[in-house]
Amino acid sequence: MSRPPGRGGPVQLAGVGTALPGEPVDNARLSARLGIAPEWVETFIGTRTRHFARDLDGGPVRWTLEDLCADAADRALADAGADADDVAFVVLATATPDALMPTTAALVADRLGIDDVPVYQLQSGCSGAVQALALASSLLADAERGARPVALVIGGDVCSKHLDLRQDFRSMPPSQLVNYVLFGDGAGAVALSRAPGAARAVLTRADHRIGGLGRAPGQRVEWFGPADRDSGRPAVTEDYKAVETQVPVMAREVFDTLLDRLGWPAETLGHVLPPQLGGRMTERITRGLRQGLEWEEVSCVADTGNNGNALVFFQLERLLPRLAAGGRAVGMAIESSKWIKAGFAVEATR
Missing domain, CATH: 3.40.47.10 (Thiolase/Chalcone synthase)
Structure with missing residues (x-):
């Protein structure tokens, strides 16, 4: 899908915001929790830190996907100088929704005070953010004149809630162990706009x-x-x-x-x-x-x-x-x- 010319000019990146849960977890901390060598993480993965929405010791989830997405979206709107009344529609991409129903997208919109607009949720992995940008830019470019000027595009995942911390990690096969050291949690958002002069890019x-x-x-x-x-x-x-x-x-x-x-x-x-x-x-x-x-x-x-x-x-x-x-x-x-x-x-x- 490519962005059509549309009736309102180019689709602009008017604002961006992100959210990470808690303090960064370094390889020493993660390796001690999993009982594996930190050198393995450094050599095999090369990731220094990551953030988790759940507690590594007790295991409870401290941040939901809704929490992180709402935080990132709020920052993106603020960065764009926009508010809930400016949002024409919401598109959210995730592979790890909080529930099958209601959608996280609908809950985030409600939390931000966004109402009476289309809300879409795309179920996908790492490519979902680009899918959301493609859909939003196409819809925004084809919007009627006089429509609300902002498309709110959100992407996030809470991968850690799917991982069982009660495992014996020393006997776990690499195809499963890699998921405990590779992934982190977080969310991000952009406000797209077709208003003239609204953006840096x-x-x-x-x-x-x-x-x-x-x-x-x-x-x-x-x-x-x-x-x-x-x-x-x-x-x-x-x-x-x-x-x-x-x-x-x-x-x-x-x-x-x-x-x-x-x-x-x-x-x-x-x-x-x-x-x-x-x-x-x-x-x-x-x-x-x-x-x-x-x-x-x-x-x-x-x-x-x-x-x-x-x-x-x-x-x-x-x-x-x-x-x-x-x-x-x-x-x-x-x-x-x-x-x-x-x-x-x-x-x-x-």
Whole structure:
């Protein structure tokens, strides 16, 4: 999906906000809790800190996805100088909703005082944030004149609530253990607007495509009900070897396709926002994309952990202050669940 021209001018990034639960948890603290060597986390994952919505010792959930998304959305609206009455619709992307019904999107809207507007929730992993941006930019660009000017786009995940802290981690297979050290929790949001002069940057393009025909899923997150909660299946599994093999290739495909469709020479890029799987994997992908070019990498995962649908918004929060007039940036998000390729492009307006 690409952004249509629309009737109200370019879709602008008017404000951004993020939220992380609690204090950062470093590798020493995490390794002591899990009973594994911190060197394994450093070498294999390369993530320094992450944030958890649940207590690592007692286990209770201290922040819900609704809490984090509402906080991030409130900050994004404030950054845009907007309020609830300006919001035309809400789009929220997550792989870990608080409940199947009501949607977290509807609860967040209610909490922010947003009413009588469409509210959408997309169920997806890391690519969901770009899916939400694509949907919102298309809807906003096609909105009738006189409509409310702001689209509120939110992404977040609370992965830790799906992880069982009572396990014997020393005997756990790597396909399960990786999920305890790779992921974190958090949320992010942007306010999109088509009002003239409302923003520092324009969302030039947002695309996503499924690319996993015939391939087994690289990640699976279960949702248990009363009928199958004692099935013995792990809540989260990941084929990290498949991720290591496939994601760099898919990131390169998205990068090349974006530049081709935009007509942008790679030399004109000022910033690149690579997929944020983990510190080591992101470093590897970035080296493959760079190929001697001088653009600046914008990453967050080594500090935030892989918090799923929040990642793109954390990257955008870091990007916008760095964009010089006329600056160009492209970003990629690859979802291993069924191999979804997503990318977006941003241009500075001033």
